[in-house]
Amino acid sequence: xxxxxxxxxxxxxxxxxxxxxxxxASKIGYNYMLIIWDNYxxxxxAVYVEERESIHKYERYESSTGRESLVAAYDLYSESRVG
Numbered sequence: 001x002x003x004x005x006x007x008x009x010x011x012x013x014x015x016x017x018x019x020x021x022x023x024x025a026s027k028i029g030y031n032y033m034l035i036i037w038d039n040y041x042x043x044x045x046a047v048y049v050e051e052r053e054s055i056h057k058y059e060r061y062e063s064s065t066g067r068e069s070l071v072a073a074y075d076l077y078s079e080s081r082v083g
Contacts, residue, residue: 023046026048030050031075032049032073032082033047034073035071039066039069052082
């Protein structure tokens with residue numbers, strides 16, 4: 001996933017699937033999974049949020065720190081990408 005010049009490296013599909021399962025299994029009741037690129041660790045990370053509004057809040061916060069950037073957001077249950 002995320003192959004191409006716009007992304008630093010590819011994300012393995014199996015890792016993505018594992019992250020979806022982890023989010024669904026959480027007792028907190030997450031609804032969305034954010035894929036984050038961490039410039040310091042030079043790798044992707046998953047962040048889980050309960051509400052759609054949190055996606056925009058996270059994007060604004062991360063753009064201000066410069067360390068991490070939001071790559072994509074997904075609905076955990078439909079697996080559709082959230083725009």
